[in-house]
Amino acid sequence: MVEVKDNQIIRAVILAGGQGSRFWPISRQKKPKQFFSIAESGESLIQATANRLAPLVGLENIVIVTNIVHRPLVEEHVPKSRILCEPFARNTAASIGLAALFLRHEDPKTVMITLPADHAVSDADILRRTLQRAIKLSAGGERLVTIGIEPSSPNTGYGYIRCGAIIDAQLGERAYAVNRFFEKPSFERAQQYVASGEYLWNSGMFAWRVDAILKAIREYMPALADALDKIDPTIGTSKEQQTIAEVFEKLESVSIDFGVLEHAKNCAVVRAEPFGWSDVGSWDQWAQHFKHDERNNLSRGDAVVVDCDGCIVHSEHRLIAVIGADNMIVIDAGDAILVCPREKVQDVRKVVEELRKRGRFELT
Amino acid sequence: MVEVKDNQIIRAVILAGGQGSRFWPISRQKKPKQFFSIAESGESLIQATANRLAPLVGLENIVIVTNIVHRPLVEEHVPKSRILCEPFARNTAASIGLAALFLRHEDPKTVMITLPADHAVSDADILRRTLQRAIKLSAGGERLVTIGIEPSSPNTGYGYIRCGAIIDAQLGERAYAVNRFFEKPSFERAQQYVASGEYLWNSGMFAWRVDAILKAIREYMPALADALDKIDPTIGTSKEQQTIAEVFEKLESVSIDFGVLEHAKNCAVVRAEPFGWSDVGSWDQWAQHFKHDERNNLSRGDAVVVDCDGCIVHSEHRLIAVIGADNMIVIDAGDAILVCPREKVQDVRKVVEELRKRGRFELT
Numbered sequence: 144m145v146e147v148k149d150n151q152i153i154r155a156v157i158l159a160g161g162q163g164s165r166f167w168p169i170s171r172q173k174k175p176k177q178f179f180s181i182a183e184s185g186e187s188l189i190q191a192t193a194n195r196l197a198p199l200v201g202l203e204n205i206v207i208v209t210n211i212v213h214r215p216l217v218e219e220h221v222p223k224s225r226i227l228c229e230p231f232a233r234n235t236a237a238s239i240g241l242a243a244l245f246l247r248h249e250d251p252k253t254v255m256i257t258l259p260a261d262h263a264v265s266d267a268d269i270l271r272r273t274l275q276r277a278i279k280l281s282a283g284g285e286r287l288v289t290i291g292i293e294p295s296s297p298n299t300g301y302g303y304i305r306c307g308a309i310i311d312a313q314l315g316e317r318a319y320a321v322n323r324f325f326e327k328p329s330f331e332r333a334q335q336y337v338a339s340g341e342y343l344w345n346s347g348m349f350a351w352r353v354d355a356i357l358k359a360i361r362e363y364m365p366a367l368a369d370a371l372d373k374i375d376p377t378i379g380t381s382k383e384q385q386t387i388a389e390v391f392e393k394l395e396s397v398s399i400d401f402g403v404l405e406h407a408k409n410c411a412v413v414r415a416e417p418f419g420w421s422d423v424g425s426w427d428q429w430a431q432h433f434k435h436d437e438r439n440n441l442s443r444g445d446a447v448v449v450d451c452d453g454c455i456v457h458s459e460h461r462l463i464a465v466i467g468a469d470n471m472i473v474i475d476a477g478d479a480i481l482v483c484p485r486e487k488v489q490d491v492r493k494v495v496e497e498l499r500k501r502g503r504f505e506l507t
Numbered sequence: 508m509v510e511v512k513d514n515q516i517i518r519a520v521i522l523a524g525g526q527g528s529r530f531w532p533i534s535r536q537k538k539p540k541q542f543f544s545i546a547e548s549g550e551s552l553i554q555a556t557a558n559r560l561a562p563l564v565g566l567e568n569i570v571i572v573t574n575i576v577h578r579p580l581v582e583e584h585v586p587k588s589r590i591l592c593e594p595f596a597r598n599t600a601a602s603i604g605l606a607a608l609f610l611r612h613e614d615p616k617t618v619m620i621t622l623p624a625d626h627a628v629s630d631a632d633i634l635r636r637t638l639q640r641a642i643k644l645s646a647g648g649e650r651l652v653t654i655g656i657e658p659s660s661p662n663t664g665y666g667y668i669r670c671g672a673i674i675d676a677q678l679g680e681r682a683y684a685v686n687r688f689f690e691k692p693s694f695e696r697a698q699q700y701v702a703s704g705e706y707l708w709n710s711g712m713f714a715w716r717v718d719a720i721l722k723a724i725r726e727y728m729p730a731l732a733d734a735l736d737k738i739d740p741t742i743g744t745s746k747e748q749q750t751i752a753e754v755f756e757k758l759e760s761v762s763i764d765f766g767v768l769e770h771a772k773n774c775a776v777v778r779a780e781p782f783g784w785s786d787v788g789s790w791d792q793w794a795q796h797f798k799h800d801e802r803n804n805l806s807r808g809d810a811v812v813v814d815c816d817g818c819i820v821h822s823e824h825r826l827i828a829v830i831g832a833d834n835m836i837v838i839d840a841g842d843a844i845l846v847c848p849r850e851k852v853q854d855v856r857k858v859v860e861e862l863r864k865r866g867r868f869e870l871t
Contacts, residue, residue, distance in 0.1 A: 462843040467851030479826040487831030
């Protein structure tokens with residue numbers, strides 16, 4: 144076990160602002176993916192994320208960044224956590240900046256680990272061991288640490304991190320300086336990345352000290368830093384919410400990767416031991432969490448699947464009958480049904496776009 | 508126009524006992540296909556059938572053979588017709604025999620034309636002209652006349668009729684003796700039939716005199732003839748319904764084609780002018796009655812069809828979104844959803860069988 148100084152404060156920040164439109168029609172603006180369960184246990188993704196972090200920091204030291212619409216859901220799913228409410232969704236840089244600002248009031252040297260609310264992890268012990276390594280690397284100073292996942296395929300849905308020099312004698316090949324961050328690549332490029340052995344997937348999980356990330360924000364995202372400066376003196380006062388609203392409204396939507404990490408010189412990456420990570424980014428990935436039949440069909444709920452191979456059938460409210468189809472996804476969510484070949488699963492968000500275009504917001 | 512003697516009584520019999528399981532999930536035991544509309548007009552198939560026959564015989568001279576479950580639906584859809592109720596479904600020979608028995612009380616020389624309730628016809632005038640030719644051919648005596656349809660493809664879902672000699676100078680190549688009836692053929696055989704030009708599809712529409720069909724039933728289906736003999740003296744008495752029930756329970760299920768026509772020597776066939784016939788035997792055929800989009804998709808009801816070709820999407824109760832799929836059929840009927848490739852549409856009844864096996868009769 145990696146040792147961290149006894150007086151080091153550690154806090155966990157869960158980013159729960161995702162819309163999960165690739166997970167339509169179950170995931171909706173009103174109740175996105177993170178509030179759904181993908182496990183037989185019935186635990187929602189956000190509950191599972193909080194429960195995995197609790198042994199590390201305690202539930203009461205988890206900060207969940209959400210918005211006014213989802214606040215009641217967060218309170219229901221993770222009742223003991225602290226909740227930070229964003230008035231407008233402005234992507235991860237703003238969420239992380241706001242959380243860091245609040246945590247600085249406690250102690251600027253606090254290490255904040257940051258995780259998305261809607262990822263799945265099958266081995267929590269290994270995840271925690273990985274996070275502790277990231278905490279150790281970041282606790283000493285200004286390092287911005289990302290958790291990197293050993294790529295299992297040339298997936299074009301993730302960002303990639305090229306590993307540089309080993310930075311910690313004790314951790315050895317588990318921790319590197321970041322040579323460079325790469326945005327989602329083409330398939331050919333992803334194949335090269337995986338073949339080289341030098342690249343890891345960017346998991347969207349981070350560890351850094353509050354003062355370090357705020358310093359980096361000031362350097363690479365000065366507009367956000369100025370905005371946070373305006374909020375800072377109002378924290379805990381009657382003007383807090385109104386100031387956040389005024390300031391957030393004008394912010395650009397920028398991810399922490401794009402806004403800060405791709406520019407920062409002091410980034411590190413912890414190469415995770417495999418903890419069964421999935422960002423549950425599509426129905427296809429969701430299905431991998433369940434047992435399939437001998438013809439590789441997954442059927443959940445009231446379903447009749449006849450002469451099919453490789454189908455995913457999920458019914459919440461009524462019978463779905465699928466006959467003679469291969470590799471089709473059929474999802475019933477009560478007021479809407481999705482039918483889509485597995486190979487086209489990345490296009491599910493097109494339906495959500497089309498529905499918005501048609502003014503059918505109640506279905507998105 | 509073909510002339511029929513002025514004093515010739517003509518009656519139409521509509522067989523409405525079909526279950527339409529290839530049309531699941533819209534068609535159910537409780538409300539089969541014939542009670543649904545396939546046209547923009549909203550007229551059900553049985554209504555349309557009756558309305559096409561009305562100019563020929565008058566609505567009040569249409570006899571609809573149905574059963575106790577569907578009687579209220581028949582009364583609602585064709586309120587002016589006569590209704591004959593079968594206590595048990597025993598296929599077309601029994602239905603036709605029973606109808607002939609009732610009509611014999613009026614006049615044994617009555618020509619009864621017989622049509623299924625659930626076929627579609629786009630040109631009623633041409634249908635009636637064809638039926639009048641069949642009436643003329645049958646009115647004179649014992650001829651059992653079938654309406655034959657010029658085959659447009661080697662369809663393996665129909666019976667075929669091989670035409671023999673021309674039998675009427677005036678009708679010429681519109682009327683032949685039947686050389687032979689053939690059950691549903693293999694694809695190769697169907698190709699040969701169509702290529703030869705000697706074969707017609709058996710439409711399941713007939714014309715014959717009441718005395719002629721009852722005589723043929725006595726010759727080729729003596730058990731049915733005996734059964735009808737038992738019913739005959741009770742017609743119009745208090746014992747009628749009970750006698751029909753007792754007699755029908757013991758009858759075998761045999762089609763008029765298999766039980767009588769394939770054996771009879773006096774069969775004729777009227778080669779129909781094209782009247783846009785379809786037996787609406789599958790979702791695929793149903794779709795042909797509607798306008799498709801430029802990528803050959805048919806979508807009815809609340810549907811979002813994105814990047815699809817050749818899909819049939821029909822929603823009755825909620826949004827269906829189909830993305831990136833080709834030639835898929837997606838049907839929502841409220842409590843059940845069907846997803847099936849067009850090429851597998853003949854297997855829809857497998858779902859109905861599977862549901863019965865599972866005891867899910869409420870869905871069949």
